[in-house]
Amino acid sequence: MKELELFKKDWKAKESGFPKLNQEALYALIWKRSSSIVKWLYYISIAEFVFWTALSILTKSAEQEEIIESMRLSTFISVLTIVNYSVLVYFIVLFYKNYKLVSYQSSVKELIQSILKVKKTVSQYVWFNLSMLAVATLGSLIGSILYGPESEAILEMAHQRENTFVFWGIIGLVVVVVIALAIGFLLLFYRLLYGILLKKLKRNYKELVKLEN
Amino acid sequence: MNKDLEHKFLIAFEAHQNIVHKICTLYAKDHDSHHDLFQEISIQLWKAYPKFRGDSKFSTWMYRVAINTAITQYRKEKKRIDVHDIDHVLFKTSAYEAYDKKEEEQLQLMYAAIKSLNDIDKALIFLYLEDKNYEEISETLGITEVNARVKMNRIKKKLKKILKP
Numbered sequence: 001m002k003e004l005e006l007f008k009k010d011w012k013a014k015e016s017g018f019p020k021l022n023q024e025a026l027y028a029l030i031w032k033r034s035s036s037i038v039k040w041l042y043y044i045s046i047a048e049f050v051f052w053t054a055l056s057i058l059t060k061s062a063e064q065e066e067i068i069e070s071m072r073l074s075t076f077i078s079v080l081t082i083v084n085y086s087v088l089v090y091f092i093v094l095f096y097k098n099y100k101l102v103s104y105q106s107s108v109k110e111l112i113q114s115i116l117k118v119k120k121t122v123s124q125y126v127w128f129n130l131s132m133l134a135v136a137t138l139g140s141l142i143g144s145i146l147y148g149p150e151s152e153a154i155l156e157m158a159h160q161r162e163n164t165f166v167f168w169g170i171i172g173l174v175v176v177v178v179i180a181l182a183i184g185f186l187l188l189f190y191r192l193l194y195g196i197l198l199k200k201l202k203r204n205y206k207e208l209v210k211l212e213n
Numbered sequence: 214m215n216k217d218l219e220h221k222f223l224i225a226f227e228a229h230q231n232i233v234h235k236i237c238t239l240y241a242k243d244h245d246s247h248h249d250l251f252q253e254i255s256i257q258l259w260k261a262y263p264k265f266r267g268d269s270k271f272s273t274w275m276y277r278v279a280i281n282t283a284i285t286q287y288r289k290e291k292k293r294i295d296v297h298d299i300d301h302v303l304f305k306t307s308a309y310e311a312y313d314k315k316e317e318e319q320l321q322l323m324y325a326a327i328k329s330l331n332d333i334d335k336a337l338i339f340l341y342l343e344d345k346n347y348e349e350i351s352e353t354l355g356i357t358e359v360n361a362r363v364k365m366n367r368i369k370k371k372l373k374k375i376l377k378p
Binding site for chain 2: 001003004006007008010011012014015018019020021022023026027029030
């Protein structure tokens, strides 16, 4: 087959065209698998940040502002927003630093340590977001019970009861259930989003530890 | 792996790294996946090296591990995306050699045809391009020599059919 022979000739000529890696570069390459996973963690953290910010900007309305105002939650929401965004930016910087750290690691031991650091950052990040959600939900629920459109009826009901303690107990229970549900949903979301990547990272980590031994 | 073995492996790998690159040009679909496959093969070679007894040549062993890894990866990819876009496959010919246009075109077509083969056929063609005889091909792929010959003839026919339908 003439065409195949021609191709074979060219195939051999191509030999010198490939990049040549030295021993250090080859060694580094073998340990670099984690870097792409950590890079994705960084990208996802930014995407998530953009997504939530866009969502809050798009859903912002004068009506909503009024409700917040009437529930006397303006200051609470503003402080929460400032804290939230500053910490999120801090986390994104942290994710970026992790990514750089893992990318330039040369020894197995250092890489193992970096992977542990990445896992810690992710879990801190998730916990921060969950607590923010809990605080925001708690604040809005208390605001709406005390100052919301139905608050007078609720307070009236509490007065009419002989045992106000039980009444507020039930309200408290409802609040806890609502917060638990909100956290549950977010946790599920994070499990899907970061769980898969962390699992891959864990597998790689195990492999590294095995090789190191 | 101890330091001595590590060192021995790196020296041999450095000398034969082109084998891995060439496999990647046949199995990877673009530049990024070329890099990923190169890395994956490097890792598998590294992991398998302590079991390499030296019964065969280092290069023969390397061919075997690298081809197996490429095939495994290829199957994983295949599960994800089942489309093969030949148009996007660009064959870069060596810059220093001046080909006439027709020859260049022929090379491109042949490259696209080889890339469209299945994973096993690709492995056979690869070893053929590497100038391996049937004995070496059968040893590397773990098939009989007769089987290798029969397969090779079939592949050549397939390629002909792709090139001149």
